[in-house]
Amino acid sequence: MIEIEELKNSINKNQNIDYLENIKLMVFDMDGVLLKNRNSWDVIIHRSMNKRYSGPGMKYTFDYVYRNGVPEHLYENLTETKIRTYLNLNDVSSNVLRTIEYLKDRKIKTAIVSAGSKVFAGYLADLIGIDYHIGNEVDSKNHRFIKNVDPVKKDLNVTEIQAKYGISPGETVSVGDSYMDLSMRRKSRYFVAFNPATSRLIEASDFIVNSTNLYEIIEQMTGQ
Structure with missing residues (x-):
């Protein structure tokens, strides 16, 4: 799989093509993309238990807490106000603001679609100027x-965002880190694997970025 990754990176960097031309929307997963940690719910549940989060952990995924809930006494620590305090800004990927500002300059809408915390997504959207979050x-x-x-x-969710802004799948780029994020590709012209978690994601992606620097997505897609 390393050979596949190197080949794709080589192609992306050597083709001096602006793949963002005619793109009007870029949709980001949050956990593992805008945030370095791949599971915001694990962070939140640990913090609600007054435990220092040491990560990485995948016990408290959203599917897990949705099916099983959490102990009753923890809900008092899971209000929106308290969850906002659980976001460690040191966990934000580098050059996030630079990336969003570049896209804004090109009149490209930005959105977060995450199975992670809506509170975290809203906090980030407000902080760095992302147009839409869920x-x-x-x-x-x-x-x-x-x-x-x-x-x-x-x-x-991507379809709903496209309808809101009058944007087509052919004008959309999606960015994710897990194989499940590939569902977004069904409604996107290009899919970017950011720090891909599996070899299957590498094989199915148009661009591959292994970095904590979000701006490398722009560099690869524009030939900078």
């Missing part, structure tokens, strides 16, 4: 989790 939630009052994003059906 994620999953905790109803702390009624002690339940709310699924707005199915991890394997993110294409449905």
Whole structure:
């Protein structure tokens, strides 16, 4: 798989083509892309238990907490106000603001589609100027989790965003780190694997970026 990755990176860098030409929307997964940690729910649940998060962990995925819930006493620590305090800004990928500003300069809309925390996604969107965000939630009052994003059906969310802004799949780029994110590719012209978690993702992606520097997506797609 290393050979495949090297070949794709070589092709992407050597072709002096601006792949962002005629692109009007870039959709980002959050966990593992905008955030270095691949599972924001694991961070949140650990913090709600007053435990220092040491990561990486995948025990408390959204699917897990959606099916099983958490101990009743933890919900008082899962309010929107408290969850915002659990986001460590040191976990944000480098050059996020530079990347979003570049896309804005080119009149390209930006969005977050994440099975991670909607609170985290909203915080990031406000912080760096992303146009739209959606994620999953905790109803702390009624002690339940709310699924707005199915991890394997993110294409449905992408379709909603495209309809909102009048943008077609052929004008869309999606960015993810896990094989489940490939559902977004069904509604995108290009798919970028950012720090891909599996070899299957590498094989199925148009561009591959192994870095904590988000701006390398721009460099690869524009031949900078």
